[in-house]
Amino acid sequence: MFALVTEKAYQQHRPHFDALDREGHGLRWLRLSDGGQLHGPADACPEVAWLSSDLFFGGILDRFFEIAEGAPDFRWLQSAAAGVDLDGYQRLMDRGARICNAHLTAIPIAEFVLRAVLDEFQAAGRWRVAQAEGRWEHHNFREVWRSRWLVIGLGAIGAETAHRARAFEAHVTGVRRHPAGDEPVDEMISPAEIPNALPDTDVVVLAAPATPETENLVDDGFLSAMKPGSVLVNIARGKLVDDEALLRALDGDRLAAAILDVFNAEPLDPAHPYWTHPKVVLTPHSSGGGIGRWDRGAELFCDNLRRLLAGEPLVNEVTSMQLPADLPFVTGKKRQ
Template sequence: MIQVLMSAAAHARIRDRITPIAAQLDIVTVAEGGRYLRNGVEADPATLAPEVVWTTLEAYAGGLLPSLMRVLIDSPSVRWMQTFNAGLDLPIFRRIMEKGVRITKSSAQGVGIAEYVLAHALALIVPIDAQRELQDAKTWGRTPYREVSQTRWLLVGYGAIGEQIAQRARAFGVDLTVVRRGTDAGLAHRTLPLSRIGEALPDTDVVVLACALTDETRDICNDAFFAALKPGAILINIGRGGLVDEDALRRGLDAGRPAHAVLDVFQTEPLPTDHWIWTHPQVRVSAHTSGSGDGVQPRADEQFIANLERWVRGEPLMNEAHRSEVGLA
């Protein structure tokens, strides 16, 4: 039997869909108040020996994540963790992998985040605000603009989320450069390593940060980055706040490089109420919520079910993280 630990709410959602493999599973759930239930009976966490742990977004929101993580960290039996996170920059993930636990990441946020990116980019390229101002003034005036299909985009990062963004950007006919490690990105017109990102900045209209936060990528958007950026460009960050030097961003905005910034992530979260970013007229702020579309949870459930079936059959897992993503060789 494969013991699997998850929240009670997650089990309720997928119970009927794992019936074909249910006989091979010993499901333990964490209920409200952090109680562990096995076969409907409250269990001592010291007696649990899960092989699989599934941490879900609703468990995090409901305060159950500590109960799941406590067993994951303390138990030597855990071999695989499915997380709701797309990035693994938090130190806890290194600690988990050091135990020899395999981690699979969530790609469920990709669709919603990609739609968020395109929506903000379109709203800033097409002069919707200017048109509204003319309407409010009852002024019959023209609002010329550069068509989206004539813009050049730079996408930094090409994981599951980056690929979703690329699909939608290419559908609008944009010229797309991708910054990534390794081989060419299939949807890109050109691919560059991070060391050559400066080559693309003078011609870029929209920069999208969708990469992991590592020692290599921390503060990549610094004074030199913004000085090289095309005047009037748009910066969209849905990766991690640590990718952007916020003081350098302020200086860049004052110089029109970029002209606008769309920020969903920040160096300090929640963003302090006295932070300059809140009130800057060239910045759009959202509270790390770009991946909050209503399709995220169903996709995350399907991904776990598919991976659980693969685990039972001894097959490769989807979206498995490499040790290098947490700084391990």
């Protein structure tokens, strides 16, 4: 069996691949270089592949999908991403290939959220400016302790964020269509109850997938219901936010800040007002950049490959008809 991986991932995680080879599965590795060249027998076609994290930044993602789609016996793809909204995934599924996603970035994204909220609450920028200017200047700041958080979407990312916020003794309310009963929150509400929760919430975290039901979830009505001085954090998808509505809200005196890692169009236009707005903290879709995700991804790929070869159930398998369990369907939002 031929397995497609990037040269970078193969070299970085060589011990994992060597372990698979020693187990005698008969695997042969096709390695895709940074320049898009495929190293292996000229007539080799992969049956399985690992879409590792480096592919999202190296400029050869289309080439990777082209190779997988061109293989007549291709049957399984392990992705390093949680979302499966790229066209390449659907094309492979339409051909009968199995797809598994991953939640490798939940830990760094949750850490990013806590760091960003602490930075905002503590007005840490004032200390940095004072240090640069050589001024010894004291200021008071807000505490996360006993603040109230609303986490919309309690998949892997939302759950990790809630868990960490509660470690700071924040009160966390979660939103999920179908609660499992073991969510790491203080209380659960239904999506229809979101408007009632907003006036008492200090931090709103968007962690839901982008779907027709969540598009422009954060609109004028949503923002006008938020608590004065509250903070909005979006680490989900830009489509959840009506940009014009958010800018109007930020120009007023209701919101303290918007922490935005994702946007409707990426890269963000250099002329976009988010870049210079005094209440916007902007990062380039980088909240998931924790380096621990690389090892977690290699371990998941190898574990699932063993499962595939043994005919066992796969971890995180998705289908073209599957909707995420943490999709908040907000009453009144219509499909476009």
